Amino acid sequence: MAATTFYDLDHIRANFPILCQTVHGHPLAFLDNAASTQKPADVTMATKTFYETGYANVHRGAYWLSEQATIQYEGARERVRAFINARRVQEIVFTRGATESINLVAATWGQTCLEAGDEVVLTWLEHHSNIVPWQMLASAKGLILKVVPVDDDGRFLWEAYQSLLSSRTRFVSVTHVSNVLGTLLPVKDIVAAAHAVGAKVLVDGCQAVPHMAVDVCDIDCDFYVFSGHKLYGPTGIGVLYGREVLLQEMPPYQGGGDMIASVTFEKPSWAGLPYKFEAGTPAVAQAIGLAAAINYIESIGLRAIAVHEADLLNYATQRLAEIRGVRLLGPAQIKTSVLSFTLNGVHPHDIATIVDRYGVAIRAGHHCAQPLMQRFGIPASARASFGLYNTRAEADALADALESVRGIFGP
Ligand code: PLP
Secondary structure, eight states, rough: OOOSSSOOOOHHHHOOOGSSSSEETTTTTTTTTOOOOOOOOOHHHHHHHOOOOOISSSSOOSSSHHHHHHHHHHHHHHHHHHHTOSSSSGGEESSSSSHHHHHIIIIIIIIOOOOOEEEEEHHHHHGGGGGGHHHHHHHHHEEEEEEEEEEEEEBHOOOOOOOHOOTTTEEEEEEEEEETTBBBBBHHHHHHHHHHHHOOEEEEETTTTTSSSSOOOHHSEEEEEEGGGTTTSOSSSSSEOOHHHHHHHHHOOSTTTTTEEOOOSSSSEEOOTTTGOOOOSSOOOHHHHHHHHHHHHHOOHHHHHHHHHHHHHHHHHHHHSSSTEESSSOSSSSSSSSSEEEEEEEEEEHHHHHTTTTTTOOOOEETHHHHHHHHOOOOOOEEEEEOOOOOOHHHHHHHHHHHHHHHHOOO
């Protein structure tokens, strides 16, 4: 797609054929982008072209097609490196997604570098993917998990964080942006404070990379993870950025082909970075699709996307705030494109089911963040989340559909 000089929504939406359909007789308003985004034609075309004209396994073949596939796969790695401004491609490991990236760090760095009594700091804003791997490791190794609280507006409490840090803190694992509230965390400061006590830091960037430029050198984190499918790319591909010196020290995650230098029955030896962490045939087409997604969003510009999404979020916030009985969760000032809410007397699942009858796709449930739901004293919420292709008309469709829900359930 050619670079757009202004935010040409019609042009952008034309690249997402899936959006041009009706659902239950209404135009589809896809507002579940925090769960997964739709794919532009650039991405589906890149993977289709690869399968139709360039497909082969990578790294192993001596023949032309395999060499070409390897060039494309490694080109995708370089594309990701530049996207998050990592120093070297060796620091970019392809995984199945953010969940696998976090599990990899817990099972390798965590397994070898943490000992009983060591403390790992998380926040109440974490997705289960950034809680459960640490709980599993904690119960296996006798680690202590500490959790930074949030206030009623969903804000990260800086003083509370600082009071949890000590010489016992070995690892801090925080989300960059909350998938439930959209709260943006001050990750650069979080990293600096953790480093000051000698702890390493992982930042879960799943909900950040689609909405803002990320620079891992500037953040200075030790690990940064995200999933391709939330970034307009394919499913089945994710990224683990790791500081080279740490990746060097870490043992492999899985054993198999591609991750070894040599194998004898006495002893295997490991391949260099990043291949040590990529056992088996990788998701080649998905990596190529992810690179196409990055090209696509950069052709629009992350700054332009952020401005557009901020306008949508403000507009939708105002519209929903006008609806009697709507409670907006975590109205932190510094947030990205997520709007979680409840409606008095109506279960969030009913909200999502009814607004779907008006073509509006939103999420309902605990959003894989049950501790945060507990913090707000609710079992579930409804969540609208915006992407680069959403419109004010879609925010209106949500608000109008919610008025209908209210009408059904009474005043
Ligand atoms: N972290 C955050 C903040 C998320 O929002 C999600 C998914 O919703 C994940 C991690 C897990 O991502 P995946 O399921 O793609 O591994």
